[in-house]
Structures are given as structure tokens and as C-alpha cells.
Amino acid sequence: MAVETLPSRVLVIAGPTAAGKSELAVVVAEALGAEIVGADSRQVYRYMDAGTAKPEAPLRARVRHHLIDIVDPDTDYDVAAWRSGALSALADIHRRGRAAIVCGGTGLYLRSLERGLFAGPPADSSLRRRLEDQDLATPGALHARLAEVDPAAAARIHANDRVRLVRALEVYEVTGRPLSAWLAEHGLSERPFATLTLEVEVSREQLRERIEARSKAMVEGGLVEELESLYARGYPPGTRAFQAIGYREAGLCLAGALPAHRLAELIGRATMQYAKRQRTWLRGQANTVKVVRGDAEAALRLARKFFS
Numbered sequence: 048m049a050v051e052t053l054p055s056r057v058l059v060i061a062g063p064t065a066a067g068k069s070e071l072a073v074v075v076a077e078a079l080g081a082e083i084v085g086a087d088s089r090q091v092y093r094y095m096d097a098g099t100a101k102p103e104a105p106l107r108a109r110v111r112h113h114l115i116d117i118v119d120p121d122t123d124y125d126v127a128a129w130r131s132g133a134l135s136a137l138a139d140i141h142r143r144g145r146a147a148i149v150c151g152g153t154g155l156y157l158r159s160l161e162r163g164l165f166a167g168p169p170a171d172s173s174l175r176r177r178l179e180d181q182d183l184a185t186p187g188a189l190h191a192r193l194a195e196v197d198p199a200a201a202a203r204i205h206a207n208d209r210v211r212l213v214r215a216l217e218v219y220e221v222t223g224r225p226l227s228a229w230l231a232e233h234g235l236s237e238r239p240f241a242t243l244t245l246e247v248e249v250s251r252e253q254l255r256e257r258i259e260a261r262s263k264a265m266v267e268g269g270l271v272e273e274l275e276s277l278y279a280r281g282y283p284p285g286t287r288a289f290q291a292i293g294y295r296e297a298g299l300c301l302a303g304a305l306p307a308h309r310l311a312e313l314i315g316r317a318t319m320q321y322a323k324r325q326r327t328w329l330r331g332q333a334n335t336v337k338v339v340r341g342d343a344e345a346a347l348r349l350a351r352k353f354f355s
Contacts, residue, residue, distance in 0.1 A: 053134065054141040057240050058350050060150045061086075061157060061329060062247035063322035065257040067340045069102040071247055072150035074343045075350050076110040079146045084136045085114040086151025086160070088210070089291045091129065092120050094277060097270040098293030100261060113140075120277060120288040123170050125214070130159045134239070146354055154328035155211065157244075163237025165229050167214075168221040178213045179287065189216060197225035205324055209290055243353045245346055246329050248337040254322060255315075262293075262315040271297045271310070292317045 058081075060072045072083050085091070089099040093116045101115055113136040118124050133149070133156075140147045149160060182189045189212040194201040200215045215226040222229070249257070274297045278284065284298055296313045299305035305313065329335060338346045 052138040052141065053239055054137055054147050055240055056146075056354055057137060057160075057242050058146070058148045058353060059086075059157060059161070059242050059244040060148060060247065060346075061152060061244050061335075063249070063254060063325040064100070064152050064318060065254060065261050065322070066247040066249045067257075068150050068152065068247050069100075069106060071245075071338070071340070071343060071346055072148050073102070073106045073110050075346055076146075076148050078347050079148075079350060079354065081146035081148050082111045082113065082140045084133050084140075084147060084149045085112060086129075086133070086149050086153050086156045087115075088129070088153040088156065089288070090115050090151075091117050091124055092122075092288050093118065094280070095120060095273070095288065095291075095294070097268045097273040098265050098291065098297065100265075120282050121286050123172055123175075123287070125170060126155050126159050127164060129156050130164055133160055137240075148350075152325050154325060161238070161242050163239075165226075165232075167218050167226075167229060171217060171221060174217055174220060175213050175287070176285075178216055179209065179285070179290070182209055182212070189213065192216060193219075197227050199227035200225060207320070208324075210287075243349070244329075244332060244335040245338045245349060246335050247340050249340045253340070255319060258318045258322065259311075259315045262311045262318060265293055265314065266311045270294075271300050271307070274298060275301060292321060 058075070060068050060075070062068050075081070076083050087099070089095065090101045091114060092099070102112060114129065114132055117132065137147050149157070151157065178189060187206055189209065190201060190204070190206040193204065193212055193215055196219050197215060204211045204215060218226045218229060270293060274289065274294055282289070284302070289295065289298055293314050296305060296310055296317065300307055300310055336349060338349070
């Protein structure tokens with residue numbers, strides 16, 4: 048894609064899960080006549096609604112959203128596929144004379160969009176399945192292996208982040224070189240457009256309350272039943288998308304390994320841990336401005352100044 052087809056400026060609205068990003072993005076987008084590109088690694092999947100906190104239908108009716116419900120759960124969808132789709136969406140938005148807002152909390156997606164991506168070897172589905180099965184059988188095994196072959200990557204990647212662990216080990220197995228060496232060589236120095244990241248800020252206690260409420264709502268909204276229906280559609284329990292928080296715990300329920308009355312609690316706990324990692328990632332990013340949740344006026348002032 049030619050760089051000149053892309054917008055010169057893209058606003059990013061980020062923050063931990065359940066902080067209120069989607070609501071803020073819609074308010075800002077409406078005021079600016081903008082469209083929203085989703086940056087969430089779970090919301091891309093069709094049929095997975097109860098556990099992915101996709102923007103609700105009324106929000107999506109107010110503003111056009113891109114990269115939500117675009118692939119089936121068994122699709123090998125990765126950061127490279129998302130970045131390609133995001134750039135295409137941004138070019139389309141720009142051609143139609145609209146402003147673009149990227150909204151989401153998947154840090155790897157956001158970094159790839161703003162700074163480029165080391166393409167690396169193509170996905171090896173059989174190798175990925177072997178690595179995922181290994182981690183399921185022996186939790187922590189992938190992180191321990193990565194610490195041996197690529198200590199720098201192991202220091203950056205959380206032991207529970209199976210997707211990134213698998214990719215890092217896949218790169219090493221296929222190329223014989225650690226991922227950190229490839230990234231250092233690439234430099235992540237691409238800058239296809241200027242960005243401003245607004246981080247939605249919420250207190251730890253408020254975030255915990257919101258996450259607990261959302262986790263309970265997911266369970267009451269039919270998360271287990273949704274996963275059971277996906278199994279009935281022919282998607283096996285080992286489907287990679289089902290390792291996402293919420294679906295992983297629901298799968299344990301269906302397998303009889305987790306009592307139903309503890310499901311919301313465990314989802315909430317895992318989500319809080321994920322939110323902590325999201326905040327840590329955001330603290331390491333430049334050009335990030337904090338906006339208190341609910342302060343749409345401040346966000347809009349910053350957005351207007353950025354696009355002017």
C-alpha cells in the first residue's frame with residue numbers, strides 16, 4: 048500500500064480493559080465526523096460476543112466501526128493480519144475524507160500500527176499447535192524455554208501471554224535467531240503517520256469494580272452457553288481463539304474442571320492481571336496523554352487540537 052493513501056494523523060484511544068474506551072471513542076468520533084478502527088485481538092472473531100466486550104449495537108450504530116467480527120474463530124489471525132487490515136481501513140477512511148480513531152487495548156497491535164512490524168516467518172500452524180499443547184500440558188514451559196533461547200524477549204513477555212510466547216518461539220524455531228535480535232535489526236522505526244494516544248485513566252478500585260461487574264455480566268449473558276454452541280458448530284475446544292480470557296475459564300467449566308459458581312471470580316482475576324499488563328505497556332509509550340474516564344470534553348479538546 049502506498050504511504051500517501053494513508054491519513055497524516057491518527058488518534059489512538061487506549062487504556063486497560065473495562066476503562067471505558069469504546070464509549071469515549073464514539074463520543075469523540077461523533078463530534079469529529081470520524082470512524083473507529085478496533086484494536087482488540089478478541090473482537091475480530093465472529094460468534095464470540097458474550098466474552099469479548101465488543102461495542103454494543105447502539106454504539107456501533109452511531110459511528111462506523113472497522114475490524115470487528117471479521118474472521119471465524121478458527122482463523123490463524125495474528126498481528127500482521129490485523130495491521131494489514133487496519134492500514135486498509137485507514138486508507139479507506141482517508142479516501143472518504145473522514146478522520147480516523149484507533150480504539151483498543153491490544154498493545155502489540157497498537158505498536159505495530161505506529162512503529163511498523165518485523166514481518167518474520169509466516170505462521171506455522173502445526174508448530175503453533177505443538178507449542179500450545181505443550182503449554183497446556185505444562186503451564187510455564189513456554190516461558191521457561193523462551194528464557195533459555197531469548198532472555199530479552201522472555202523479560203518482556205508475561206508467562207501467561209501464550210500468544211506472544213508461541214510467536215517468539217516460532218520465530219526462533221523457524222529462523223534459528225531469537226525474536227529480540229530480529230526486532231533490534233528492524234528497529235521498529237516506521238512512522239506511517241503522526242499519532243496521539245489518549246489513555247483513559249481510571250482508579251484501580253474503580254477499574255476493579257468495573258471488571259467484576261463486566262465478568263458477572265459475561266457469565267449471566269450466556270458465556271458458557273455461547274462457547275458450548277461454538278463447540279456444536281464444529282470449533283474444537285483447542286481452538287486458539289478460545290484461549291482468550293473468559294473463554295478459557297468457560298472451557299474449564301464445560302470440561303468439569305471449574306465449578307460454575309467460581310467462573311465470574313476467576314474471569315475477573317485474570318482480567319485484572321491483564322489490565323495491569325496493559326497499564327505497564329502504556330507507561331512505556333511516548334506521546335501518551337491521560338484523560339480521566341468520563342471527561343469527554345477534555346478528550347475532544349485534545350483531539351481537535353491534534354487534527355487542526
